[in-house]
Amino acid sequence: MLKINNVSKTYNNVTKACDNISLTIEPGDIYGFIGHNGAGKTTLLKSISGIINFDAGDITIFGHSIKSDPLGAKRIIAYIPDNPDIYESLTGIEYLDFIGDVFNISRDRRQELIDKYSEMFEIKDVLSNPINSYSHGMKQKIVIISALIHEPKAMLLDEPFVGLDPKASFLLKEVFKELCAKGSLIFFSTHVLEVAEKLCNKVAIIKQGKIVANGLTHDVIKDQSLEEIFLEILNEG
Amino acid sequence: MYRKLIKVFFRENFSFKSLFGSDPKKHKLKTGLLVFALLYAVVSFIGVFGFMFFDLGKTLKQFGLLDVLLIYAFIYSTVLAIMFILFRANGYMFNYKDYELLEPLPIKTHTVVLAKTTVMLVFVYLSVLAFLAPISFSYFYHSGFDVYTFLIFLFGALTIPLIPTIVFSFISLLVTRLTAKMRNTNILSIILLFLFFFGIMYLSMSVNSVGETNPLLNQQAFMESIGRYYPPIKWFVGAIQDQNLGYLALLLLTNFGLFTAFIFGVQKLVVSTNQRSLAKNTRKNAKAAVSKSRSLMSSITLKEFKKFINTPIYALNLGIGPLMLIILAVASIFYADTINQYFNAEFNIGVTPDILILIIVGFSLSMVFSSAISLSLEGKNFWILKSAPVAPKTIMYGKMLFNIYLALPLAIISLIIFKFTFSIEPLTFLVMTFFTITLSLMVSAFGSIVNLLLPKFSYRNPAEVVKQSAAAVLGLFGTWAILVFDGLIFYFSFKVMNKDLAVLLMSLFNILLFSGMMFFIDRKTESLFIKFEV
Structure with missing residues (x-):
């Protein structure tokens, strides 16, 4: 299980990239992470994988804290950045x-x-x-x-479908399902809302560093599409 | 449009952040360290070369040969320009990273080429200035300063790198084109560039050997001989020494004329070469790739080695020290008698061959500062190591080990050759070898600390790390400072003990420093690693 507890991260003491984020991703989950550019998606993914430090909170991956047991956590993580x-x-x-x-x-x-x-x-x-x-x-x-x-038991991916041809995208989705069936968890950011809607059993929407919606995909979108929900949230306040 | 391009390129290349990898407002301690490193480098450089040329100027004045200083100014500047252009013209002109960004814009190609060449020339002028400043100070101090002559000198100096830029840009391009379609492109480029480098050195030494035994008259003969082959040198000296405006006009007209023709003439070549580099040549292999398992440390050092041999500027700058050392060692076999004669007669200054060998080995090892830059060179790839289940200090140990592999074996082979050439006593040889090992350990640990404190992950071209980063400057000059300490230990201890013991004492000092540095690396690497934001 990937547990993100009250994680906050500020850049240069000014920009709050992650603001008290808490999420739980269970084994078998394909968890989509959605947000506008600069919302804090990459920051959170890099924090989970131990690439950057965070100011407050903790992240544990199958019981290994990325802060106190980074090597133990990293042994079971695979991180794929947005740029290869x-x-x-x-x-x-x-x-x-x-x-x-x-x-x-x-x-x-x-x-x-x-x-x-x-x-x-x-x-x-x-x-x-x-x-x-x-x-x-x-x-x-x-x-x-x-x-x-x-x-890996936890796979973290930042925009994994960008740059892949349609066949490779399809195969990657199949691999996601195969890994989840074996008990791994997948947590990935994406701008392709149709993919998130069809592929993910859970989604989280991040806006200006805060999680504004999360949970089972069908609970989050109800009778709307993910795109409509996302735009609605984006236009709020 | 040229001015607009220059403004952007200058901001890209010369801002504090792009040069040293950090924002001075955000990292005050780092900025302080950087300023200190730079001041130290400038002061030690000007100190050494300033004193050398000032003293030479005094001697030359007594013989009425002050113009030899101008020859030095011209030759040093030319050689520096050649080295810079040879290694970097490709990146600035023929394979620039922003080609895809610039080409679709409605800007004339020759404007882009001129702007790119201008940036490259600014770097050349800045490197050349390092030699021109102490030489010109010595010249004008001893000949008497006047503004008119100084202006002629300045305009003349501006022309020096232009012809080398034209000629060696083509040579650099030729090397790239010759090796482009071969499998090990970068290795072949490195070998060819080394051949050019040693070729230039050999030629300059051959021209210098005109058979005159008096070194000053030798210089004059050298000046005359080189002036016959390359007239701009004669015009440069004539323009300044005799205030000959005709020579200055010749210099300016020929150099700037040729340079203008070059900018217009080369533009098609620039476009075609950049276009070639865009095409990816992914050949399919029928033979299946077989996986090989290694220990973690072997895997890290192999990765470092591959990076080294595939980055020409890295291999050329850091490989030159050990390579020169081994060449010197081999050459010593053939010139042992002559060298011994020099030691016994002309340079009887109390330095014995074994001590001189240690000084040479020391400088050669200091030139291999890979551990001072290899962390920075991770650049955009740093996420791989940061997300990997490897302790940060293990990564640094791997980088240190690579540094030792790079420098130490050749240094020891050279020592063995020197031992037989100069019939060094077995005990002295053992002590010398021990000193070399401790120095290599110390250099690798020192470099690692420098890079941990002054990393530069954001760069477009590896040359920005290898040649322009604060860590590179401090890695090189800092080791020199430690060598000076070693020298002082030797100097004072040699007064009260025998030479071997004095060398052993230096080695113990190195071990002490190395232990302290390892303690720092062991304790601090992890906390520093997590702070690096990439």
Whole structure:
């Protein structure tokens, strides 16, 4: 379970990116995180994954606090940023091996998962090429594969569908479902409201650093669409 | 439009934040450290070179050869400009990152090229100034200052980097084009650029060897010989020394004329090269990629190594020290007798070969400041390490280990060669090796601390970290300061004990420093890491 308890984060003592946020994401949840640009989505995702510090509150991932036990928490997390900035001097396979070494994945299991996902995302035959020769979409796929090979219990994704072709987007959604069936949880930000509406069992809407709506998707949207709800909230106050 | 572009480019390249990676208003302590680092670098540089050229000027004046200083000014400036252009013209002109942003705009290509070249030239002029300032001070102090001559000097100096810019931009482009379609593009580029660099050094040394034994007359002969091959040097010296306006006009007209022609002539090449770099060449491989499992430390050092060899500016700047050292060691085999003669006769200043070797090794190790910049070089990739289940100090240890791998093996091989060339006693050799190991450890730990305190994650080109960051400056000059301390320990202890013991004492000082630094890295890395916002 991912528990976010009263998390606040301020930039330069002025901009409140996250304002006392509390959320609970259960194993098996595909949790969509929606908000306007600059609402605080990326800040919260980076705080959960230990990339940035936060001022108040705590975040625990399956019992491991990201503040007091960062390594324990990071071992079960996979974070995928909105931009696939990865080591361009390495080849695809070298990058995956680097992640495999960092997460201490056995050689056989690593090879098995690399084969499975690189075939699925159709980049198996370019894995020996340097990443600097990859297109944006290919880099995005490598980042996704690197997240999947250590079989995370919590997957955090920032705009995961941007830059992916329709087939890869479909496959990623299938992978989400497969992971959730095994007891993992998925927490991702998106601007594609149709995807969130169809794919997520739960959603949270963030506005100026505060969670303004959250819960089961059908409870949040009721008889409206997610787009209508989102615009309604955005136009309030 | 040129002015508007220049304004934006200058803000992008020369703002405090873009140069040093932090906003001075938000990070006052860091800014203070940066200012201190820069002042220290400037003062030590001007101190060393200022004194050297001032003293040289005094001697040259006695022989009536003050114009040799102008030759020095011209040659140093030219070589610096060549090095800068050779390594960076590609990034500024032929593969600039904002090409996709600028090309669709209704701006003439030659305006963009001129603006890009101007930014590059400003960097060249700033580097050149570091040498021109102490040399010109010495020249005008000893020859007598007058505004008119100084103005001629200034206008003349402005022309110095122009022809090197034209010629070496093409050479830089040629290297890029030659290696573009090959598999290991960056490694080949590095090798070719090293070959050019050593080629230039070899040529300048060959021209310098005109057979004159008096070093001052040798310089004069050198001046005459080089003036025959490259007339601007003659015009530059003539314009200043004889206040010859004809020479100044020749300098200005030829240089600025050629430069204008270059800007108009090169624009098509700039567009086509930038367009080529946009095309991704992802070849499919029939052979399946096989996964390899390594220890975490091996994996981190391998990643560092790949970054090193795939970033030409990084490999060239940091690889030059150990490479020069090994070249010197190999050369010493062939010139051992001559070097020994120099030690015994001309330079009888109390420095024995083993001590000189330690000084050379020390400077060579100080040039390998990878641990002072490798954290900054993580740049946009830093999220990978920050989100990975690896203790921050383990990451820093990996970076330190890479620094040691980069510098120490070649240093020890060189020591072994020097041992046989100069018949160094086995015990002295062992002590020298021990000193070298402790120095390498200390340099790597010192660099790590510098980078932890002065990181620069936001950059567009690695050169901004390798050459322009405060950590790079402090990594290099800070190690020099420690070397000076080592030297002082040796100087004072050598008066009361034998040489080997004095070297051992220096080594113990290094170990002491290293232990303190490791304590800092061990305790502070984690808290510093989480504060880095990327």
